[in-house]
Amino acid sequence: MKNIWQQLEKPFLILAPMEGVTDIIFRQVVTHAGRPDLFFTEFTNVSSYASEKGRANALERLEIAPTDAPIIAQIWGKNPEHFSATCQALESLGFSGVDLNFGCPDKHVNKAGGGAAMIKTPELAVECFRNAKKSTNLPVSIKTRLGWAKTEEYKTWLPTLLNEHPAALTIHLRTKKEMSKVPAHFELIPEIIQLRNELSPETKLIINGDIKTKQHALELSKKCPEIDGFMIGRGVFENPYCFTDHTPSREELMELLRLHLDLYEEQSKKHYLSYEPLKHFFKIYINNFPGAKELRAKLMETHSVPEARNIIKDL
DSSP states (O other): OOOHHHHSOSSEEEEOOOTTTSSHHHHHHHHHHHOOSEEEEEEEEHHHHHSHHHHHHHHHHTOOOGGGOSEEEEEEOSOHHHHHHHHHHHGGGTOSEEEEEEOOOOHHHHHTTOGGGGGGOHHHHHHHHHHHHHTOSSOEEEEEESOSSOGGGHHHHHHHHHTTOOSEEEEESSOTTTTTSSOOOGGGHHHHHHHHHHHOTTSEEEEESSOOSHHHHHHHHHHOTTOOEEEESTHHHHOTTTTSSOOOOHHHHHHHHHHHHHHHHHHHTTSOOOSGGGGGGHHHHSOSSTTHHHHHHHHHTOOSHHHHHHHHTTO
């Protein structure tokens, strides 16, 4: 089986996995605007997949569109055996790799022992990674943060992971405690590169945090050419064309909104979808033009796709 990480030309760009955002619908919208080199899914709980009751929901979250490939399945949890069971299934679902989420700062995920909480249980993190790796032919990668509370934790945490030789390591340049409240620690990139080069030179190194455009990623690549890739998260909210050099017009953004509504309706015929989460996307498309605030306010009061379409039909 070919290793997707070895096929990507550097510097490659990735859309960050974001809960409630990077689902099958939004990934298709981003593809229409201009896709990254690699997609990640939302993160799926391995314990949900391992249970008969939760498996249907897990598989729904792992559904992919034909335009998604290549795409990485991101998973989280704390039970090593559940990592094994989930990874065994992913290979047949069309994914190019599997990524372990050791960095999510969500308090519910952390309370359950997953995401960034893995930083506090490094031996368990290693066991989960080893179980995942031995259970699949897919390349296994990791996404994490610098540490739990202090940035200097990276000096022991990142070597722990690199000594396991993951296919790729994505580092959000903040701690869990910092969330996104402080600037990303770009000053640590040279030391992180040195760690990778010394401990696991075959591991692809991806940087995440405060990278919002393709242009910014290319600038960082010139300064730090040993970085293999860059992950954009919140930047896609400011410009869904962030993986291109294009500045969209209002009409193009409205076209994306209409596409999003169409895809939502299509997906809701297969699975129950709540309408309320859809409203979180409106600001992406309705922004920075006269009357945008008022239009968004009207859209936030809608309860269905036909209502939303009726409001934007004359634009």
